[in-house]
Amino acid sequence: MNTRISSDQLAFLLDAQTRGSAAYIQGLNFDSRHVQSGDLFVAFKGDKADGHDYVEAARARGAVAALVERWVPVEITQIRVEDCLSALAEWAKSVRQSSAATFVGITGSAGKTTVKSTVAHILSAQGATSATQGNYNNEIGVPLTLLELGPEDQFAVVEMGARFKGDIAYLCALVEPNVRILTAVLPAHMETFGSIDVIAQTKGEIFDGMKPTDVAVMPGDSPYLSAWQTRAAGKIVTFGYSEANDIQILDVSDRGFSGLALRLRTPAGECEVVSGLVGAHNASNIAASVGACLACGMSLDTIVAQVASVQAVQGRLARIILSDKTTLVDDSYNASPEAMRQALAALERSPGARLAILGPMAELGVNSDEYHRQVIEQALAGSVNEIWLSGASWPDLTDSRLRYFADTQAIIDELRSVPVFDWILVKASRSARLDRVASHLQMLGGAAC
Incomplete structure (x- = not known):
């Protein structure tokens, strides 16, 4: 603090x-x-x-x-x-109001932490930057983030999560972001939200109460765009693939787990961007980050140079060398159906022998069984060599590439040495604790955990 x-x-x-x-x-x-x-x-x-x-x-x-x-x-x-929680919020708000920093607030169903880390890394080239640590993105974590601010900070990048309607509005009242980013709206926390429409409404709270000088960065290809635009009182910057977007993704070269190359059209000109971030979905996260950092007054050349050195966040498609032959891709921090699809697509594009170790996706509501079935069908339709499944959420299918395990510990017990594959993907919702499998593999391979 x-x-x-x-x-x-x-x-x-x-x-x-x-x-x-x-x-x-x-x-x-x-x-x-x-x-x-x-x-x-x-x-x-x-x-x-x-x-x-x-x-x-x-x-x-x-x-x-x-x-x-x-x-x-x-x-x-x-x-x-x-009330201790209200007192903590009041203290944090006083710190926020006394700070001269530019505040960037970020929410969304996916990509929040990646965009937070990317924006913070880019802005650090411009001045001292404070950012949310770990998953401190709720009603306790956001005040703690604000209390970490120092007088030297020129930028503060704050991640904001939600499980219920009103959560983002509450957090925005504390942060008062000058630049507000909505990354994406996808099925997540469906047990509490109930529908995608409610998720879109809740995430859209980030655009309420804007000042005319504030900037809203939003997905321009979303069917909810017009509703979000109506709520945003400041300048609007859209990102996406269609020509109408302010930050347009013109081309993406997905190199599997070797990263991305993309071409963007921005208000500051076109640019070629190379990134170690994995998966074509990260093209949108990079585009959102570019739009936000341009809004913060950075030059396009500096932004492009900084994106090239962004590192994946631990547990989010982070590549770890286990041996001369084998690379672990640790994506054990969280999982939604779309994130599973994207991770498996990246695995498909990576050459060599491939193992996917998958755990359950949490909080998907009544459609959970169908979402898990879709993930397995995608994996089996591709050329992944083996698929290890943890927990009871997966459909019972017959295929020589499938192996079922009762839980995370059962997989750890099976792993007496690093399996002979070029790529090992570990992905699940955080509650599945497949991060223990990733740590165990690193221990077996002699990598630093």
């Missing part, structure tokens, strides 16, 4: 009560196991645990103060508020 503050100052900011002597807060944590000396411990009440029960453990690890909703019998400085 870059924001340093005394307990008395924070209590004044939050209009809160205090107990104990004044303390100087140098960090923040809501997990007592990870508290460091000088931290403020935030006692969130969750469905499974109440942070108030862990204040003593946090104090023992070095916490100097605790943000609480009720007084606890622990010898530590306490700041009492009605």
